[in-house]
Amino acid sequence: MRAKTDRKKLEKELDDLWHKAVLKKDNYRCKICGSRDRLQTHHIFSRIRRSTRWDIENGITLCAGHHYLAHRDPEKFRRFLIQKIGEEKYEELYQKSLYVVRITLKDLERIKNELKEYLKGGDNDGEED
Numbered sequence: 001m002r003a004k005t006d007r008k009k010l011e012k013e014l015d016d017l018w019h020k021a022v023l024k025k026d027n028y029r030c031k032i033c034g035s036r037d038r039l040q041t042h043h044i045f046s047r048i049r050r051s052t053r054w055d056i057e058n059g060i061t062l063c064a065g066h067h068y069l070a071h072r073d074p075e076k077f078r079r080f081l082i083q084k085i086g087e088e089k090y091e092e093l094y095q096k097s098l099y100v101v102r103i104t105l106k107d108l109e110r111i112k113n114e115l116k117e118y119l120k121g122g123d124n125d126g127e128e129d
Contacts, residue, residue, distance in 0.1 A: 010108045014054050015047075017115035022059030024119060030063035031084065038064040044081060044090075045097035052097040054111050056118065057089075 022041040029036055044058050052058040060081070062070060070077040082090045 007105060007108070010105070010112065014108060014112055014115065017112065017119065018054045018056065018059060021056045021115050021118050023061055025056050025059070026061035029061065030066055031060050032066040032080065033063060035063040040064055040067045042067055042070055044093060049097040050103055051099035051101045052093065054115065055093075055096070056115075058093060058097065 019041045023039060028039065030039065039061055040063070041059050042062050043053070044060060045052055047053045085093075
């Protein structure tokens with residue numbers, strides 16, 4: 001039982017680190033309107049898909065209003081994403097999200113370290129809007 005509790009705690013920590021890393025990647029701005037208010041992060045492909053759950057490329061920063069609209073009209077949001085990141089990148093991310101993976105505690109620790117390193121780095125890898 002202890003290992004299961006430790007795993008859940010680590011996954012929660014990874015979720016928090018992923019959130020911060022996506023905000024950083026997107027310059028702390030909504031990728032639709034540029035707002036800096038009420039920012040949230042959205043998984044492009046569901047967080048249920050373990051292969052991309054903590055991949056910052058599978059995240060996008062949205063203001064609360066646009067996050068609501070992303071869930072309300074997923075097809076319109078999908079078209080926006082393809083326009084924003086390109087069809088090839090979208091398809092690559094989709095294919096990656098389909099991988100069935102077994103993530104060990106060691107894998108979770110590695111992902112945690114990678115996210116922490118990203119957050120410690122300078123700006124956001126030079127990505128611009």
